[in-house]
Amino acid sequence: MIKVNGVEVDIAGKTVTEYLATTNYDPKRIAVERNGDIVFKSQYDVTVLEEGDSLEIVSFVGGG
Numbered sequence: 001m002i003k004v005n006g007v008e009v010d011i012a013g014k015t016v017t018e019y020l021a022t023t024n025y026d027p028k029r030i031a032v033e034r035n036g037d038i039v040f041k042s043q044y045d046v047t048v049l050e051e052g053d054s055l056e057i058v059s060f061v062g063g064g
Helices: 016-020
Strands: 002-004 007-009 030-034 037-039 054-059
Touching: 016 030
Parallel strands: 002 054
Antiparallel strands: 002 007, 030 037, 030 054
16 A cells, blocks of 8 residues: 555555546646655656555645
8 A cells, every 4th residue: 555645545566657647636736755755757657656655745736
C-alpha cells in the first residue's frame, strides 16, 4: 500500500504518471512529493511507486 495524502491506496508498482491518469489531478498544476523528496515532472514516467511509499500531492490554485 502507498499513502497518498494520508490515505492508503493499492498502487505499488505503478509509475507516478500511471497513478495520476486514474485521478482528477491536472499534472500541469500539481507538485508531487515522494517520501519527503520532490518528484520532478520529467521523472513522473520513470518513478515507480514502492510498497510503503508516501506521496503528497498539492494542487496549485490561481485567483486574485
